[in-house]
Amino acid sequence: DPALRLSDLRVRYDERTENRPNGVSFDVARGEVVLVLGPSGCGKSTLALALNGLVPHALAATMTGFVTVNGIRTTDAPVSRLSQEVAMVFQDPDAQIVTGTVLDEVCFGPENLLLPVAEVLERSEHALRAVGLWERRLDNPDVLSGGGKQRLAIACALAMDTPILVLDEPTANLDPVGIRDVYAVLGDIAAAGTHAVVLIEHNLDAAIDLVDRVVVLDGDGALAVSGPTREVLAG
Numbered sequence: 694d695p696a697l698r699l700s701d702l703r704v705r706y707d708e709r710t711e712n713r714p715n716g717v718s719f720d721v722a723r724g725e726v727v728l729v730l731g732p733s734g735c736g737k738s739t740l741a742l743a744l745n746g747l748v749p750h751a752l753a754a755t756m757t758g759f760v761t762v763n764g765i766r767t768t769d770a771p772v773s774r775l776s777q778e779v780a781m782v783f784q785d786p787d788a789q790i791v792t793g794t795v796l797d798e799v800c801f802g803p804e805n806l807l808l809p810v811a812e813v814l815e816r817s818e819h820a821l822r823a824v825g826l827w828e829r830r831l832d833n834p835d836v837l838s839g840g841g842k843q844r845l846a847i848a849c850a851l852a853m854d855t856p857i858l859v860l861d862e863p864t865a866n867l868d869p870v871g872i873r874d875v876y877a878v879l880g881d882i883a884a885a886g887t888h889a890v891v892l893i894e895h896n897l898d899a900a901i902d903l904v905d906r907v908v909v910l911d912g913d914g915a916l917a918v919s920g921p922t923r924e925v926l927a928g
């Protein structure tokens with residue numbers, strides 16, 4: 694099985710709306726970074742939520758086709774089980790889960806997996822070092838820059854130790870310095886080859902160097918093109 698497989702994925706929120714995405718299929722292998730492009734409203738964020746099982750488990754939307762993460766159909770497992778396979782980073786750098794320190798924030802996810810304390814701390818230290826925030830571990834997340842908050846969100850995802858990482862416009866609200874800092878971290882993750890990565894990003898210049906394949910949706914949510922970065926962006 695590929696790390697991630699989408700097969701003819703269609704999602705609609707209610708009977709007044711169309712399917713967005715509307716029949717999208719692609720695979721992502723571990724070590725691969727896939728960029729998803731398409732106009733606003735074509736279903737990119739909905740696709741990202743489906744990859745995490747939040748569609749249809751947590752959102753009242755109708756989904757056909759299927760998504761598998763490491764061979765598990767997202768409709769066959771609870772979100773708590775899927776959270777061991779897929780971790781998600783959203784666009785809002787202010788999204789914070791707990792009140793406490795940077796370290797508390799990163800520990801929260803692994804703690805909820807009921808892991809031994811030593812492993813929670815080991816994973817959290819590893820993740821914070823990977824994003825350059827270990828020295829800031831006792832700070833309140835509020836005092837971090839926008840880019841720092843997004844690097845913290847990435848650390849929270851890394852600490853879940855999942856094979857799949859989904860990032861929905863992780864730099865949408867950042868200044869150029871924040872964008873550079875986040876892409877330095879994402880470049881390291883891509884180079885390490887540890888994750889199957891799905892990246893939704895409008896800023897092609899920032900992302901292009903680490904992207905292996907590109908998937909383009911059209912305005913109707915259908916798959917327009919997919920292939921290796923150089924082929925897709927040359928055409």
Ligand code: ADP
Nearest residue numbers: 706710732733734735736737738739784862865
């Ligand atoms: P983007 O284009 O940056 O992905 P959108 O403007 O499409 O963002 O959506 C922003 C947020 O509003 C998302 O969380 C989305 O789920 C929600 N949203 C978008 N359209 C609707 C809608 N018709 N009804 C309810 N929520 C919506």
Ligand code: ADP
Nearest residue numbers: 706710713731732733734735736737738739740
């Ligand atoms: P994108 O991320 O490509 O901008 P979205 O996945 O956010 O697209 O939205 C896809 C379609 O679904 C849009 O028509 C949007 O208005 C609609 N939509 C998104 N979220 C919701 C929601 N929570 N409820 C109803 N409609 C939604």
